[in-house]
Amino acid sequence: MEKQTYSRRFFLSTSSMAAAAVALIPGNVKAFYKNVKKRFIPAKSVNTLSLTINQKQYTVQADTRTTLLDLLREQLQLTGSKKGCDHGQCGACTVHVNGERVLSCLTLAALVQNQPITTIEGLAEGDQLHPMQQAFIECDGFQCGYCTPGQIMSAVACVKEGHTHSVEEIKEFMSGNLCRCGAYNGIVESIQKVAAR
Amino acid sequence: MKPFTLRKPNDIKQALSGKKAGEAYIAGGTNLVDLMKKHIAEPDALLDVTTALSAGIETSSRGIRIGAMVRNSHIASHAAIQSQYPLLAKAILAGASPQIRNMASTAGNLLQRTRCPYFYDITLPCNKRKPGSGCGALEGENRMSAIVGYSEHCVAVHPSDMCVALAALDASVVVSGSGGKSESIPFASFHRLPGTTPEIDNNLPVNALITAVEIPANAFHKHYAYLKVRDRTSYAFALVSVAAALQLSGTKITAARLASGGVAHKPWRWHEAEKFLQGKEATAANFSQAAAIAARSTKPLSHNGYKVTMLQGAIETALHNCLNA
Numbered sequence: 001m002e003k004q005t006y007s008r009r010f011f012l013s014t015s016s017m018a019a020a021a022v023a024l025i026p027g028n029v030k031a032f033y034k035n036v037k038k039r040f041i042p043a044k045s046v047n048t049l050s051l052t053i054n055q056k057q058y059t060v061q062a063d064t065r066t067t068l069l070d071l072l073r074e075q076l077q078l079t080g081s082k083k084g085c086d087h088g089q090c091g092a093c094t095v096h097v098n099g100e101r102v103l104s105c106l107t108l109a110a111l112v113q114n115q116p117i118t119t120i121e122g123l124a125e126g127d128q129l130h131p132m133q134q135a136f137i138e139c140d141g142f143q144c145g146y147c148t149p150g151q152i153m154s155a156v157a158c159v160k161e162g163h164t165h166s167v168e169e170i171k172e173f174m175s176g177n178l179c180r181c182g183a184y185n186g187i188v189e190s191i192q193k194v195a196a197r
Numbered sequence: 198m199k200p201f202t203l204r205k206p207n208d209i210k211q212a213l214s215g216k217k218a219g220e221a222y223i224a225g226g227t228n229l230v231d232l233m234k235k236h237i238a239e240p241d242a243l244l245d246v247t248t249a250l251s252a253g254i255e256t257s258s259r260g261i262r263i264g265a266m267v268r269n270s271h272i273a274s275h276a277a278i279q280s281q282y283p284l285l286a287k288a289i290l291a292g293a294s295p296q297i298r299n300m301a302s303t304a305g306n307l308l309q310r311t312r313c314p315y316f317y318d319i320t321l322p323c324n325k326r327k328p329g330s331g332c333g334a335l336e337g338e339n340r341m342s343a344i345v346g347y348s349e350h351c352v353a354v355h356p357s358d359m360c361v362a363l364a365a366l367d368a369s370v371v372v373s374g375s376g377g378k379s380e381s382i383p384f385a386s387f388h389r390l391p392g393t394t395p396e397i398d399n400n401l402p403v404n405a406l407i408t409a410v411e412i413p414a415n416a417f418h419k420h421y422a423y424l425k426v427r428d429r430t431s432y433a434f435a436l437v438s439v440a441a442a443l444q445l446s447g448t449k450i451t452a453a454r455l456a457s458g459g460v461a462h463k464p465w466r467w468h469e470a471e472k473f474l475q476g477k478e479a480t481a482a483n484f485s486q487a488a489a490i491a492a493r494s495t496k497p498l499s500h501n502g503y504k505v506t507m508l509q510g511a512i513e514t515a516l517h518n519c520l521n522a
Contacts, residue, residue: 042199042200042201042241043200044200045200045201045202045203047203063200064200064201064202064203064243065198065200065201065233067230086234087231087234088227088231088296088297091294091296094296100270100299101295101296101299102296102299102300103227103296103297103300106226106227106230106231106297106300107226107230107300108203108223108226108230108243110203110245111223111226111245111247154295154296157295158295161295163295171431172430172431173295174295175294175295175430175431175432176293176294176295176296176297176432177294
């Protein structure tokens with residue numbers, strides 16, 4: 001084994017001296033550093049937001065930059081909505097705002113205050129699954145399940161909008177939701193099943 | 198994202214008087230939020246205009262007025278649009294995804310950035326994103342780029358489908374300036390060609406807001422078609438798109454409109470082809486001739502020569518589809 005170059009005593013004495021030196025930096029130098037930081041790094045802006053999610057009222061503190069998706073997942077522990085691409089291309093983050101499907105990753109949370117928001121967690125009634133959730137299970141509408149919450153939210157909206165007259169129409173109106181497992185046939189079948197009820 | 202502050206003006210007046218340089222309006226946010234995440238747009242503050250702007254559609258004998266805040270999907274499902282301006286509904290439904298159409302506003306659709314992959318990658322040169330840095334696409338990956346109206350400074354194309362229909366239908370953009378004065382900009386002169394200033398996409402005056410889009414009453418609701426050719430059948434930008442509309446008296450064409458997306462820095466009208474069709478019989482030979490006239494005015498780049506053939510075929514097919522609409 002190679003011989004140790006520094007002793008424990010050496011480490012303790014030099015590190016405590018360094019700590020003392022940092023503590024001795026005069027206040028005006030610290031203030032100067034703070035000013036420099038303020039000049040070059042814009043301060044974040046935090047506001048109190050009031051949101052209505054799954055018929056429950058939430059009041060939270062959030063940075064203006066917070067998207068609805070990040071707020072749901074990281075501050076409210078509603079992790080059903082998934083982050084796939086975070087750029088509006090995959091649909092995994094689909095939720096309903098005012099009864100319409102939108103992408104929560106491109107929605108700033110502050111812009112949807114006091115508007116009814118429904119996430120995948122708000123679909124079931126207690127232990128009773130939403131018909132679309134049941135249909136996805138029955139028709140094998142998923143494999144890995146990552147895109148599924150977004151697919152189901154989009155599928156519920158697709159039926160509500162009435163775009164279910166043909167397989168082609170369903171596929172066209174579900175094109176905002178990607179599935180890398182390729183469960184598309186099962187998804188279309190699930191939608192047909194619910195639409196036929 | 199760079200930190201920003203957020204304000205919500207109650208009306209247009211407040212929105213106009215309260216905006217400072219370096220600040221931006223936000224409505225649907227489908228383009229802006231994405232650009233902010235990528236540090237391509239870095240506003241100091243956002244002004245949420247979702248309640249300040251009108252979300253109403255008004256019809257009159259002179260035409261239709263679509264409020265700036267009407268969501269794209271609401272235009273497409275509006276009864277008067279479907280019966281009198283079906284070309285617009287068809288074009289909107291060919292664009293983006295249902296979720297994005299539910300979010301995107303009318304004004305925001307017009308104001309989305311004209312863009313290409315070089316614009317979106319901050320490690321690559323792009324005169325639109327960073328003036329003077331050069332155009333990476335000009336001699337680079339330009340398969341999706343323009344075939345007409347471009348300059349050596351920028352070859353990007355405007356991505357909107359809705360705007361192609363609005364261009365074809367001779368719409369106008371109603372704008373409110375900081376003086377509170379309202380003016381109407383013809384659609385044809387709203388978007389710009391890149392020239393030497395590709396960083397400016399349109400002629401919206403500084404510190405002005407789009408308040409509405411107006412379409413004059415027309416008789417193009419019977420014979421129309423919107424054809425979009427793309428890499429996948431849905432939720433993709435156009436390689437080439439064609440909005441075609443005809444007015445017929447028997448088999449004679451009394452008026453024709455032809456516009457394209459995916460070919461230029463702005464929605465492109467094929468005026469010469471339209472002029473050729475006027476007064477002609479609606480025959481395959483004339484449709485083919487019109488398509489050839491349009492194709493003749495294009496000048497493809499190194500990797501998008503295919504777009505010329507594609508455009509010619511798309512115009513012909515769209516004109517045929519007008520007869521079956």
